[in-house]
Amino acid sequence: MDEQRKGQGQPAAQDAPLxxxxxxxxxxxAVQALSLARDVSAIGRIVAAAARELIGAQGATVVLREGSACYFLEASAMPADWSAKRFALDSCISGRVIEQRTACAIEDVQADPRIAAESDVCRSVKSLAMVPVRSAEPLGAMAAYWRTQxxxxxxxxxxxxxxADATAVAMENIRVYRSLEERVRARTAELEASNRRLQHEVAERQRAEAAVRKLALTDSQTGLANRRGFFHDARQKLELAERHGLDCALLFVDVDGLKAVNDTHGHQAGDKLVGAAASVLQQTFRQSDVVGRIGGDEFAVLVVEGCDASAACSRVQQAVRRFNRHSELGFTLSLSIGVVPYSAGDALDLETxxxxxxxxxxxxxxxxxAARQCAPLAPAPAPLVKHL
Structure with a gap:
């Protein structure tokens, strides 16, 4: 066989009948090629080439059924515009072969009265052989043409x-293949949709869990870490500082006179005083430091990296004075502070x-x-710093 012809799916010049x-x-x-076809256009090309070679025809085509009509799948021997035409099954020889499920051989097309709708063929086709594509419930018909009788x-x-029988199997394979493809696409789309839903649910659950954790670790009044949150974050910072040999400082801060403000101005005013203390501390320290409210009027701050305990206390007191100069609360914010420096290797836990x-x-x-009692106008003493 001509290898180039087989590779291109086109017949070589037919010098002599096979x-x-x-x-x-x-x-x-041809049967092997049909078994690999994945669309009807490929089937049309394979069949047209094979039919021309098998029986020495000069043209071949497949006619497919479409409801009560039929059309040419591959019409190399037909007029150019026939590929778009539809013919009623009861008005053409192709329809008769399909409906009657019987083959026909017409050696003189021009003299055969059954050729009516295909009258244009008479100008180019002299002889015609046509067989059904599948005898039971035909899918269409296969025709071979000769331009000479x-x-x-x-x-x-x-x-x-x-x-034609091999073509029927190939077409059924394509139907099954397409059905499987469609089922795979549908199942893939369904799995992708399920995966998106699952991802959305996981994200929602993660957000909900994060919100719950935040509520569990956050003081609702000030937005700072609560006692549990402070211990959680500060322990991690201390462990990190220990590993990297960093110095730290722990500040214990108490709001002075909160009970007196509550008793004199009401608890709403007391809440404002606590909020003011939280704001001052939050603005004084860095995001890398841990600031938390660990009791009603008590706060704690863990300062990490480059920490000078006395300087940290001084910054807090300066921030308090700035706040009081511009405050419209009607009472003064005052904080008492105790500071403990910590160096890597001190081996003290957070509670200690x-x-x-x-x-x-x-x-x-x-x-x-004591300073107020002894000298009311004297400035308050500096916070005590314990050096370990």
Whole structure:
């Protein structure tokens, strides 16, 4: 066989009719090619080439059924505009072959009264062989044409019918293949939609869990970390500082006179005083520091990296003075502070540091009270800093 012809799916010039053995070999080739076809256009090209070679026809085509009409799938021997035409099954020879499920061989097309709707063919076709594509419930018909009058033999009709039967199997394979493709696409789309829904649900759940965690670790009044949140974040910072050899400082801060403000001005005013203290602390320290409200009027701050305990206290007191200069609360914000410096290797846990800073804070508070009693106009003493 001509390898180039087989590669292109086109027949070589037919110098002599194929022997029966050669025809069978060519039929096997066509059947193999049809088994790999994935669309009807490919089937049309394969069948047209194979039919022309198998029986020495000069043109071949497949006619497919479409409801009560039929149309030419591949019409190399037909007028150019026939590929778009539809013919009623009861008005053409193709329809008769399809409906009656019987083959026909017409050696003189011009003299045959059954050729009516295809009258244009008479100008270019002299002989015609046509077989149904599948005997039971035909899908269409297969036709081979000759431009010169040709004696159509029974072996030629058998070869054409064998090719038509293989074509029927190929078309059924395409139907199944397309059905499977559609099912795969539908299932893929369904899985993708389910995956999107699942991702959305996971994201929603993660957001909800994050919100719950935030509520569990956040003081609702000030927006700072609550006691649990402070311990959670501060422990992590201390562990990080220990690994990297960083110095830290823990500040214990108490709001002075909160009870007196509550008693004199009401709890709403007391809440404002607590909020003012939280705002001052939040604005004084960096985002890398941990600031939390650990009690009603008590705050804690863990300062990490480049920390100078005395400087940290000084910054807080300066921020308090700036606040009071511009405050419209009607009462003064005052904070008592105890500070404990911490160096990597001190091996003190957070609870111990907090207890020590708490004790320093109370000493600072008592020192301020004593200073007011002894010299009301004297400035408050500096916060106490314990150096370990």
């Amino acid at each position: 022997s029966y053995q050669q025809a069978l070999e060519r039929l096997v080739e 040709h004696h159509i033999t029974p072996p030629e009709m058998r070869l054409l019918q064998a090719l 540091l907090l207890d020590q800073a708490d004790a320093r804070m109370y000493r600072h508070k008592h020192a301020k009270r």
